[in-house]
Amino acid sequence: MVIIEVACRYCNKTHPVRKHGTGRGGFPRYYCNDCKRTFQLSYSYQAHQPGMREKIVEMASSGTSIRRTSSTLKVGINTVMRYLKEEKEAR
Ligand SMILES: [Zn+2]
Structure with a gap:
């Protein structure tokens, strides 16, 4: 192991x-x-930084578009969408 x-x-x-x-x-x-x-x-791996998920979720919940979140946080649009999807599934 x-x-x-x-x-x-x-x-x-x-x-x-x-x-x-x-x-x-x-x-x-x-x-x-x-x-x-x-x-x-x-x-x-791509967006594996402390707090990145929280930032993405926070921006989404304050009405920021995925595209804008992606460019502000400098992560891919796919990463943003994946995090938001995971967040939704975790509830
Ligand atoms: Zn665990």
């Missing part, structure tokens, strides 16, 4: 995360002991 320094995308904890095989597309999958969930990291 290999422990690696990867922050869980649900709770942002680093230590309980371990490698969990390889998912579709060949990206490594990880499993968080805290959340009991598996996740892939590859697609969350």
Whole structure:
């Protein structure tokens, strides 16, 4: 069982995360002991900065368009949409 320094995308904890095989597309999958969930990291690297998700959600909830959020925070439109989608699903 290999422990690696990867922050869980649900709770942002680093230590309980371990490698969990390889998912579709060949990206490594990880499993968080805290959340009991598996996740892939590859697609969350791009905007993986502390607070980025919160900023995106905050801008969206104050009525900022996705395009404008994307250019203000300097992240891709797809990243913004993905975060908002995840946020919606998490509720
Ligand atoms: Zn977790």
